[in-house]
Amino acid sequence: MRKALLLSLLLLAACTGTSEPPLDLLLAVGSGDQVVFYPAGTAEAGAVGQWSLGAAVVDLLRLEGESRLWVLTPDRLLAYPLSGGSLTSPPAAVAPSVSLEIGADCSGGRLEAGSARLLLDCGGGLVWTAPLGAPALETVDTSGDATGTVYLLGPDDRLTRVAPTLTGFTLDYPGEEQDYSFTVYAGAAVNDLAARWSAGTLLVALATDVDVRLYTWSPGTDPPKSAGDPLALTSVRAIVPLSDGWLIGGDGGYVVRRSQTDDLRRTTPVDRGLVTPNLYCYLAAAGRLTVLDLLDPELAEHPRGFPADPRGLAWLPVGE
Template structure:
């Protein structure tokens, strides 16, 4: 009897692809309605069971619930509690920053939104803002709408994860910062040092010691994203040439004896990183995985002309990806080589009406 059962069990394990229990998680999706071609209201955060979005699932996308918003979402950030407090979902809108309690989210219910001690007006236009996590603080950056304005026109805050009020903003009149070219992208590095990328500078500054910096010449380029991952500062730049498709990726290990490395690819125009790296994914017009070079999906599976809006990777080894021109969500199996991606490793679902856009994503593990 045992000899008969063993081949059967091996066959069943092969059919499921893995004997591991699937990650129990929700995908928070920031949804805005286009008004005059700009994100507006009605707006909300929708929560979907991730398993029902993934390739291989035959279930339709399962929407567990939603939280209403009074303005279009700009950015989402989820943080799992490491100090015994509440899990957090941070939500940035054009004029406010809110932190919600995410500890009670479940696969069967998301309940009503419950603030976690922070709901603050920003008193500035943050419609182009972004959030970058550090070890003990979250960086909020609100760039000016006019990218030609100097660095002093930027507003940014280093916010402790347990803050109940908005701290004083970063002083860009600091001589170590006012010298920076603009436009600029900011992030947090080791020990919450401020990282910066401008058309001619990549550096770090801890507000106490002298800055450490590398300079280069990209005077016609615009920095479009900056993150810290795998002990590297990683940046993306736009060459601002509408007649070409080009990706310029910069890496630096932040050591005094090392230099900035440049990587280019003319097949796609990547302008931002997927949240949650590693693995490192870049997106914009086209999509690629970066590991000392660019892995680009086959054109027959994913067009290099597709324009992507937001993306996140997670411990379940899937990439969740939204588009600029529709409410479509694509999910890709990252356990496979992206350069040889097959249609069976990709699933696309439409999660809204034609005038809605999926602005940002957050992956939330649940009990």
């Protein structure tokens, strides 16, 4: 049944001229000084292999359409060419084609994808972007930014800043014709903040003592607006865009908010999440990987074995 649904999506993609989603994928997971590869999907399966890098993996990133896997270590940003690989074997282990020295401790850093560049945030105001065509670290000026500012790449890779305040957040975005700056009052003390762009819309999630409050914004003069009732969460660790909504995860579980349906609340903790083109959603936390089949109306949870301390998730089509 699931294969028939996916094939119907492939037919729709062919009729509309959009690219067809790959069906066979590997999931790459950072663990210690290794990148471990697993078959994608809900079935329990062990690793098909791993790369040993000789340095701790901090985060992983693969941009759709690229044949490189970006790996962040505590002191370098690396890009590894992807070739070969199958549902029973990992891609060939080769030397990195890009190796950029960061010049700072990035052991708590993160990577974020844009359209033609990526963003590296090492914390403490140490932020860089790098163009994909000719990778080099370009320093972002963070002087004057508030502690806890979240940096993102928005439409056309425009650098977006979202910063927590005592009772809300500020948003700064450099538009094509004018810059936009907003201060939003949420009506409660803010303990944590996360933000994510998806399909031209920014979602900001604010964690208070009693709930998580959501706000959306699209580039323009209108300020961010509340995105429905608060969520029954008290922390926010991950925002996962879905085709028809969002999944918000934290220490105490996650909530799926989709259009035309009631919120789905589960207690499985989530540190990071990823949706693959064959419509599986992977939710990772320490020692746990939970897979949701987004074609399943019930969104049943499928637990899978996982490294004790996962660092980064990425997907890659088999054979690239």
